[in-house]
Amino acid sequence: MPxxxxxxxxxxxxxxAVGERANALLKGTFRLLRNITVxxxxxxxxxxxxxxxxxxxxRRNV
Numbered sequence: 001m002p003x004x005x006x007x008x009x010x011x012x013x014x015x016x017a018v019g020e021r022a023n024a025l026l027k028g029t030f031r032l033l034r035n036i037t038v039x040x041x042x043x044x045x046x047x048x049x050x051x052x053x054x055x056x057x058x059r060r061n062v
Contacts, residue, residue, distance in 0.1 A: 018040055 027033050030050045038046060 022051075026054065029054055 024027065026047065030053075033047070033050060036043065
């Protein structure tokens with residue numbers, strides 16, 4: 001595998017890991033998000049609200 005492809009994969013994996021961690025944290029904290037069946041266009045609003053609550057409770061950026 002060329003070095004350029006490895007570099008690309010490393011960056012992609014690092015970015016993906018951040019999203020996976022945030023997803024796990026939100027789903028672990030809010031049971032609502034584990035099996036939600038909402039219009040996909042509205043799930044973003046629910047997730048933003050959950051993230052705001054999490055930040056307020058823990059006073060940190062996720």
